[in-house]
Amino acid sequence: MSRPKIFIYIQDKPLLQQLSDLPQLHQCERIFATENWLEALQQAAADLVLLQATAVTTTELQQLTSNPLLLQRQWLFFSDGMPDPKLDRLIHNGAGYHFRPPLDNKLLTEVLEDFLADYAQQQQTALNVPCVTNSELDQFGLLVGSSRVMRMLYRTLRKVATSEAQVFIMGESGTGKELVANTLHLASHRNQGPFVAINCGALSPELVDSELFGHSKGAFTGAVKDHKGVFEQAEGGTLFLDEVTEMPLAHQVKLLRVLENREYRPVGSQQLKQADVRIIAATNRDPQQAITAELFREDLYFRLAQFPLQVPPLRAREQDICGLAKHFLAYRNAAENTKVAIADSALAKIAAYAWPGNVRELKHTIERAYILADDLVLPQHIQLPEADTSATQHLATNIENIPTGIPLEELTRAAIEATLAENNGNRKATAEQLGISIKTLYNKLGKYQ
Numbered sequence: 001m002s003r004p005k006i007f008i009y010i011q012d013k014p015l016l017q018q019l020s021d022l023p024q025l026h027q028c029e030r031i032f033a034t035e036n037w038l039e040a041l042q043q044a045a046a047d048l049v050l051l052q053a054t055a056v057t058t059t060e061l062q063q064l065t066s067n068p069l070l071l072q073r074q075w076l077f078f079s080d081g082m083p084d085p086k087l088d089r090l091i092h093n094g095a096g097y098h099f100r101p102p103l104d105n106k107l108l109t110e111v112l113e114d115f116l117a118d119y120a121q122q123q124q125t126a127l128n129v130p131c132v133t134n135s136e137l138d139q140f141g142l143l144v145g146s147s148r149v150m151r152m153l154y155r156t157l158r159k160v161a162t163s164e165a166q167v168f169i170m171g172e173s174g175t176g177k178e179l180v181a182n183t184l185h186l187a188s189h190r191n192q193g194p195f196v197a198i199n200c201g202a203l204s205p206e207l208v209d210s211e212l213f214g215h216s217k218g219a220f221t222g223a224v225k226d227h228k229g230v231f232e233q234a235e236g237g238t239l240f241l242d243e244v245t246e247m248p249l250a251h252q253v254k255l256l257r258v259l260e261n262r263e264y265r266p267v268g269s270q271q272l273k274q275a276d277v278r279i280i281a282a283t284n285r286d287p288q289q290a291i292t293a294e295l296f297r298e299d300l301y302f303r304l305a306q307f308p309l310q311v312p313p314l315r316a317r318e319q320d321i322c323g324l325a326k327h328f329l330a331y332r333n334a335a336e337n338t339k340v341a342i343a344d345s346a347l348a349k350i351a352a353y354a355w356p357g358n359v360r361e362l363k364h365t366i367e368r369a370y371i372l373a374d375d376l377v378l379p380q381h382i383q384l385p386e387a388d389t390s391a392t393q394h395l396a397t398n399i400e401n402i403p404t405g406i407p408l409e410e411l412t413r414a415a416i417e418a419t420l421a422e423n424n425g426n427r428k429a430t431a432e433q434l435g436i437s438i439k440t441l442y443n444k445l446g447k448y449q
C-alpha cells in the first residue's frame with residue numbers, strides 16, 4: 001500500500017517539533033515547504049495539508065477561498081488564536097480543522113488517526129482487498145489450526161480419544177484446554193453421552209461433596225430435593241475437571257477415592273453408586289511445581305495423568321496466528337452478514353505480537369477490531385496492551401516488601417483483593433493487570449466468596 005502524502009508549511013519551530021514527534025506523521029510521506037508554499041502545494045499531490053495560518057499572507061488566505069485545492073485536500077490550520085475573519089471563512093467553507101494554542105495533542109492525534117483510516121479505506125477500495133469470508137485452517141473436533149504442532153496434537157488426540165485413559169491436559173491459560181477435552185469426548189466412544197465440565201477452583205467448600213456426588217432430599221438444611229452431582233450428570237460420558245490443581249487438598253482426597261474405587265455415595269444417601277465416567281483433568285500450572293508447593297497431591301496426579309498432554313501456546317503455532325485471526329473474522333462476517341476485510345499491515349501487527357493470553361486473547365482482539373473497523377481492519381483497530389513499564393517498576397519497588405512464610409494462596413487472594421479495590425471493582429481491568437483470564441478471576445472470587 002502506498003503511504004499518504006502530507007504537505008507541511010509551518011514556520012514556528014516549537015510547533016513544527018511538536019508535530020514532528022507525532023507517530024502518525026511518520027506513517028506518511030512528508031513534504032516540507034519553506035517558501036512559495038502555494039505553488040509547491042499545487043505540484044505536491046498531497047492528501048493532507050498542515051498549514052500555519054499566521055505564516056501566510058492575508059492575500060494568500062483570501063486566494064485560497066476560491067482555490068479548488070481547498071476542497072480537493074484535507075486541511076489542518078494552526079493559528080495563534082487571534083480572531084481572523086479570513087481564516088474563519090475558510091473553515092466555514094469546509095476547509096477542515098482549526099487548531100488554536102495550546103495545541104490539543106489528543107485531538108490532533110485522533111484527527112490524524114481518522115485521516116490515516118480514511119486513506120487506508122480508499123486504498124482498499126482501489127486495491128480491492130477481499131473481504132474475509134472463509135477460514136483457511138484445518139479443524140479437528142472443535143480445534144482450529146493447521147500448524148505442525150497442532151497437527152501433531154490432532155494425531156495424538158485421535159489415538160488417545162478411543163482409549164479409556166485418563167488424560168491430564170496442561171497448557172497456559174487460553175490455549176484451548178477445554179476445547180481439547182471436549183474434542184477428546186467427541187472423538188471417543190462415549191460421544192453419545194454427556195460432556196460435563198466443572199471448575200475445581202470454584203467449588204464452594206461447603207457444597208463440594210454435594211456438587212461432586214449429589215445429595216438426597218433432606219440431607220442438610222436447604223436440600224429440598226434430590227440433586228445429581230457431576231459424577232452422576234456425566235454418567236456414560238466424560239467429566240472434565242478444569243483447574244484441578246486449584247482444588248483444596250482436603251477435596252483432592254475425595255476425588256482420589258472415587259478414582260480408585262469408581263464408587264461414590266451422594267450426601268445423605270445409603271446407596272453406593274458406580275462412576276461410569278471418563279475423567280479428563282486440566283491445569284494452567286506446572287503440576288510438578290504444584291506438587292512441590294504442596295498444592296496438589298502427587299498420588300492424585302498419577303491417577304489423573306495416565307496420559308499427560310501439553311497444549312502448545314499460540315506463539316508456538318506461528319502459521320496459525322494470522323489464520324486464526326482470519327478465521328474469527330470470517331465467522332463474525334458470516335454471523336453478522338458483513339464484508340469486513342483485514343489489511344496486510346494489521347496482519348503483520350498480529351503476527352509480531354507474542355499473545356500471552358493465547359487464542360482467547362486473539363479472539364477477543366479480533367472481536368474488538370471488528371467492532372472498531374468499518375469495512376477494513378487496520379493496525380489501529382488491533383488494540384494490544386502496551387508494555388506497562390510503570391506496572392513493572394511498581395512491582396520491582398514493591399517486590400521486596402512481600403512478606404515471607406505466607407501460603408501462596410493467601411498472597412494470591414491479597415493481590416486480587418488489592419487490585420480489585422484499586423480498579424474500583426472493575427473485574428476486566430483487574431484480570432488484565434494480574435495477567436489472568438477473567439474466567440480464572442471469577443473462579444478465584446467464587447472460591448474466596
Ligand SMILES: Nc1ncnc2c1ncn2[C@@H]1O[C@H](COP(=O)(O)OP(=O)(O)OP(=O)(O)O)[C@@H](O)[C@H]1O
Nearest residue numbers: 143144172173174175176177178179284359360437
Ligand atoms: N484451536 C482453537 N480453535 C478455535 N478456538 C480456540 C482454539 N483454542 C482456543 N480457542 C478459543 O479460545 C478461548 C479459550 O479456550 P479455552 O477456554 O478452551 O482455553 P483454556 O486453555 O481452557 O483456558 P483457561 O485455562 O483460562 O480455562 C475459547 O473461546 C475457545 O473457543
